Amino acid sequence: xxxxxxxxxxxxxxxxxxxxxxxxxxxxxxxxxxxxxxxxxxxxxxxxxxxxxxxxxxxxxxxxxxxxxxxxxxxxxxxxxxxxxxxxxxxxxxxxxxxxxxxxxxxxxxxxxxxxxxxxxxxxxxxxxxxxxxxxxxxxxxxxxx
Amino acid sequence: xxxxxxxxxxxxxxxxxxxxxxxxxxxxxxxxxxxxxxxxxxxxxxxxxxxxxxxxxxxxxxxxxxxxxxxxxxxxxxxxxxxxxxxxxxxxxxxxxxxxxxxxxxxxxxxx
Ligand SMILES: Nc1ncnc2c1ncn2[C@@H]1O[C@H](COP(=O)(O)OP(=O)(O)O)[C@@H](O)[C@H]1O
Ligand SMILES: [Mg+2]
Numbered sequence: 001x002x003x004x005x006x007x008x009x010x011x012x013x014x015x016x017x018x019x020x021x022x023x024x025x026x027x028x029x030x031x032x033x034x035x036x037x038x039x040x041x042x043x044x045x046x047x048x049x050x051x052x053x054x055x056x057x058x059x060x061x062x063x064x065x066x067x068x069x070x071x072x073x074x075x076x077x078x079x080x081x082x083x084x085x086x087x088x089x090x091x092x093x094x095x096x097x098x099x100x101x102x103x104x105x106x107x108x109x110x111x112x113x114x115x116x117x118x119x120x121x122x123x124x125x126x127x128x129x130x131x132x133x134x135x136x137x138x139x140x141x142x143x144x145x146x
Numbered sequence: 147x148x149x150x151x152x153x154x155x156x157x158x159x160x161x162x163x164x165x166x167x168x169x170x171x172x173x174x175x176x177x178x179x180x181x182x183x184x185x186x187x188x189x190x191x192x193x194x195x196x197x198x199x200x201x202x203x204x205x206x207x208x209x210x211x212x213x214x215x216x217x218x219x220x221x222x223x224x225x226x227x228x229x230x231x232x233x234x235x236x237x238x239x240x241x242x243x244x245x246x247x248x249x250x251x252x253x254x255x256x257x258x
């Protein structure tokens with residue numbers, strides 16, 4: 001089985017389309033009969049990643065790759081970047097505005113939730129250049145038996 | 147219990163997403179912080195929130211929720227209704243408090 005790849009644009013302030021890429025990914029994984037627990041985790045990660053690009057990032061995309069043994073989400077944007085990644089990864093840390101917080105965003109749980117719900121997590125960011133978060137979910141498939 | 151039965155029992159207002167009224171409610175969740183709801187709400191939940199903007203529909207779809215109830219007498223944005231219709235997620239309105247509504251729903255779905 002070869003790999004399946006898809007790319008979805010995700011852009012700053014685009015609240016109208018927020019979550020659509022993740023909903024598409026979820027439906028696709030479901031149609032491929034991936035374990036619901038993995039779909040749940042990938043949905044959480046996709047959603048949080050999309051919201052970060054929309055709230056804090058710039059122009060970007062969510063890239064999905066499905067292989068027999070794993071699902072990869074690679075979310076990147078060319079926005080302002082993150083100055084202190086260690087701080088950004090802390091539960092509860094958020095630079096979201098008061099307005100965003102009133103809307104229920106800015107809990108500072110996005111990046112920690114993405115890390116906790118993926119099997120592999122990597123974040124790269126450079127101030128003024130952008131941010132990239134890569135997450136891998138192992139599906140237990142191997143292409144062969146088991 | 148399906149959403150429609152609960153709507154009838156409690157005389158709730160259906161604001162949008164009618165085509166999802168036959169979804170099954172098996173759980174419930176209350177929350178206004180979207181990351182918390184996204185991370186913790188069980189599948190099949192009826193979700194009580196005071197948030198009214200369109201992003202709540204994406205959260206409900208991704209978490210495979212049964213329905214959203216906007217409590218406290220707030221009105222959903224037009225975009226939220228449109229999304230709920232598109233996705234078939236019932237968007238219900240409740241004038242009273244989340245506490246009061248939770249208690250009533252609990253007696254139907256958990257204590258049954
Ligand atoms: N794509 C991004 N571009 C710029 N900054 C980001 C990006 N993603 C996250 N951040 C920064 O990391 C912080 C923590 O992110 P997160 O844990 O998702 O919490 P929240 O989104 O609720 O603020 C954000 O407040 C923001 O300062
Ligand atoms: Mg976030």
